[in-house]
Amino acid sequence: MAQKKNRDPDGIKIVCQNKKARHDFEIVETVEAGMVLQGTEVKSLREGRANLKDSYAKIKGEEIWLYDVHISPYPHASYNNHEPERTRKLLLHKREIRRLMGKTHEKGLTLVPLKIYFRKGKAKVELALARGKKAYDKRERIKKKEEAREMDRLRKKYNIG
Numbered sequence: 493m494a495q496k497k498n499r500d501p502d503g504i505k506i507v508c509q510n511k512k513a514r515h516d517f518e519i520v521e522t523v524e525a526g527m528v529l530q531g532t533e534v535k536s537l538r539e540g541r542a543n544l545k546d547s548y549a550k551i552k553g554e555e556i557w558l559y560d561v562h563i564s565p566y567p568h569a570s571y572n573n574h575e576p577e578r579t580r581k582l583l584l585h586k587r588e589i590r591r592l593m594g595k596t597h598e599k600g601l602t603l604v605p606l607k608i609y610f611r612k613g614k615a616k617v618e619l620a621l622a623r624g625k626k627a628y629d630k631r632e633r634i635k636k637k638e639e640a641r642e643m644d645r646l647r648k649k650y651n652i653g
Contacts, residue, residue: 502611507537509607510544515630517604517622523592525556526583527608527615530574532566537615539566542608549582549603549619551593556582558605558617582617595621 541564558580565573606618
């Protein structure tokens with residue numbers, strides 16, 4: 493049986509990723525959460541029509557909500573299509589929510605979605621407990637990357653190891 497595009501061996505189909513989050517934040521830990529979605533949202537996600545840019549999660553009361561996630565309207569739906577940037581409820585156990593609540597009250601920690609994917613037919617979001625990076629941290633990381641790239645170039649040029 494041939495594997496489908498964007499699937500890994502665990503049966504996970506990645507819909508979209510927030511690559512900028514790893515650049516802007518230092519990831520402390522990650523958590524998988526389910527999402528409460530409407531039918532047209534699921535169909536649109538299966539087509540890969542989602543964007544996590546500038547999205548975030550907040551804890552209100554004993555629930556976690558996902559904000560600013562853009563899921564494009566399903567093109568084949570009729571008048572009852574979903575609102576693209578509506579607030580969506582996330583599904584986690586109460587103890588996980590309470591633990592995250594305690595950690596987000598620490599200085600500088602926030603909840604950032606890293607990717608949306610399907611696992612066993614269910615839409616999931618990977619949330620990261622993250623701390624914002626300073627501008628000098630970002631510049632330092634870019635500098636290290638460029639140095640490593642230059643070293644690889646020199647090794648290749650002189651056939652070293």
